Amino acid sequence: MNRHIKQLIELSKIDKEVDAFDPQIEAVNHRYEATLSKKATLEQSIKELDLECAELQQKKVQNEHYLSELSDKLRENKKKASDIKTEKEMKSLQLEEEIAKEQISFANEEIVRLDKIEQSKQERLNELKNSLEELEQNVATIKQESDVQMAQIDLLRQEVFARKEALVSKMNQKGLSYYQKIRRWAKNSTAVPIHKKACMGCYIVVSDKVYNDAILGEEIVSCPHCGRILYVETSKESAA
Ligand SMILES: [Zn+2]
Known part of the structure; x- marks a missing residue:
């Protein structure tokens, strides 16, 4: 990541x-x-x-x-x-x-x-x-x-x-201001994990591409449904 x-x-x-x-x-x-x-x-x-x-x-x-x-x-x-x-x-x-x-x-x-x-x-x-x-x-x-x-x-x-x-x-300033923009409305769920392929902010399943991008973690991945920042908790996902 x-x-x-x-x-x-x-x-x-x-x-x-x-x-x-x-x-x-x-x-x-x-x-x-x-x-x-x-x-x-x-x-x-x-x-x-x-x-x-x-x-x-x-x-x-x-x-x-x-x-x-x-x-x-x-x-x-x-x-x-x-x-x-x-x-x-x-x-x-x-x-x-x-x-x-x-x-x-x-x-x-x-x-x-x-x-x-x-x-x-x-x-x-x-x-x-x-x-x-x-x-x-x-x-x-x-x-x-x-x-x-x-x-x-x-x-x-x-x-x-x-x-x-x-x-x-x-x-870096860019990532920080992006985060703060989302945090204004998403509060404590600004960055949420993907669990069972669903965004843990809006609970809607994301596409395989979004999921794979989040696993790769090369750039910031946002939920296409709610806009929160998505990530994959490696330990949890491998256990699942
Ligand atoms: Zn979402």
Whole structure:
């Protein structure tokens, strides 16, 4: 096989290695970002619950205020009772008193009800705050782990880049630009082997002439169907 073709095939393999780092980097980033987003969600829930508890407390204060107004009213009614002259006045005062007492019991019930709700929200709030504390520690650990993983990936990547640079510097410009033109659309299948006489890019069988040209490897052979660069993997083909 011609040296230039060997270089193209080698380059396509190195490019594949370079691209293989992307999902690894993505996975590392994803893990860290997912933890951050979980933390943000938790913080938001805590904020909302805090607000809800504050509203409940305010409602309780309003009810307590209302209660003290009602007891003031009852005290006043008692004073008025001594000045009552007619039965009609007495009945109306009794009615007022009954209503005030009903309202008092209602306000008391309402305070108990609000208390219960607030208590359960407070419990939930404490749970969330504990989870957040735990998660914050996790975030720190995951950040450290991510940094280490990224550094490892970066080292490996630098090694591959160095190999690519060394190879590209030896390659002829014409073959390289031909390769790059195909790579723009074919990505990691720019140079593909022929397997069982079919192009492993488009899986269409190639003619005997194309196949033989690829075995000879004297010049770049392109798939007549898809345009990818074709080569024959000698060890594989002889085994087949
Ligand atoms: Zn093809």
